[in-house]
Amino acid sequence: xxxxxxxxxxxxxxxxxxxxxxxxxxxxxxxxxxxxxxxxxxxxxxxxxxxxxxxxxxxxxxxxxxxxxxxxxxxxxxxxxxxxxxxxxxxxxxxxxxxxxxxxxxxxxxxxxxxxxxxxxxxxxxxxxxxxxxxxxxxxxxxxxxxxxxxxxxxxxxxxxxxxxxxxxxxxxxxxxxxxxxxxxxxxxxxxxxxxxxxxxxxxxxxxxxxxxxxxxxxxxx
Numbered sequence: 001x002x003x004x005x006x007x008x009x010x011x012x013x014x015x016x017x018x019x020x021x022x023x024x025x026x027x028x029x030x031x032x033x034x035x036x037x038x039x040x041x042x043x044x045x046x047x048x049x050x051x052x053x054x055x056x057x058x059x060x061x062x063x064x065x066x067x068x069x070x071x072x073x074x075x076x077x078x079x080x081x082x083x084x085x086x087x088x089x090x091x092x093x094x095x096x097x098x099x100x101x102x103x104x105x106x107x108x109x110x111x112x113x114x115x116x117x118x119x120x121x122x123x124x125x126x127x128x129x130x131x132x133x134x135x136x137x138x139x140x141x142x143x144x145x146x147x148x149x150x151x152x153x154x155x156x157x158x159x160x161x162x163x164x165x166x167x168x169x170x171x172x173x174x175x176x177x178x179x180x181x182x183x184x185x186x187x188x189x190x191x192x193x194x195x196x197x198x199x200x201x202x203x204x205x206x207x208x209x210x211x212x213x214x215x216x217x218x219x220x221x222x
Contacts (some may be wrong), residue, residue, distance in 0.1 A: 009185075010047070011066065012107075013115065014209040015070055016107040016111070017071075018039040018040065018074055018075050021038040021042030022038065022075045023100055024145055026079070026097075027101075032079065034133045035079055039075035041145060042142060042144065043175070044067075045144040046136065046139065046144075048061060049136050049137065050133055050136065051092055054123050070204070102159075105154075106192070106193045109165055109192055109193075110138075110168055110190070110192030110193040111189055113134045114168055114185050114192075115188075116135070116136065116138060118134075118181075119137075120134060120147065130173055134169035134172070138169075139165055159203070159204060160195055164196050167193035168191050171188045172188035
């Protein structure tokens with residue numbers, strides 16, 4: 001797979017994460033500037049962490065203005081669509097917003113898990129490191145997004161999130177030894193997306209240690 005194709009795929013993943021960040025920001029009633037900042041933070045966070053850990057400075061995102069431009073553009077379009085459609089197009093707004101967040105988040109998670117693993121293997125054939133880097137790349141932006149709106153990061157609590165990313169990284173490491181790179185990448189991304197969507201739909205979660213007292217849930221948890 002050429003670097004050009006990989007860059008296009010990363011832009012798609014970044015756009016998906018930008019939409020996820022924008023949607024969460026809108027749900028938590030941030031102003032327009034806050035929505036854009038959270039969208040870009042979600043889109044860029046994982047990639048920046050990946051590059052720093054791999055010793056790539058400055059991070060690739062700052063040398064490729066197209067990436068940030070696309071993420072910013074899709075965020076602005078989403079803001080406009082939400083503003084003009086709310087109350088008409090989104091009849092059950094909260095439910096539809098949560099479904100939208102889950103889908104675009106799954107796409108971004110799958111793409112960044114695979115690309116993060118790919119980038120790590122290009123530097124070192126240390127597969128343990130590759131899985132770690134791939135997972136951090138996938139979940140880093142989401143953690144920054146959730147912390148910014150003061151909710152427990154999904155990676156620690158929701159619908160097989162980090163586990164799905166780890167699985168995608170492991171799949172890529174295994175397949176890249178025997179099949180073409182594009183095939184390994186495709187299977188890894190699709191696997192993560194499938195697990196996340198199914199986990200969200202059927203509400204699959206890892207066991208939670210409860211204090212027996214219960215706790216209040218926000219709409220973000222539903």
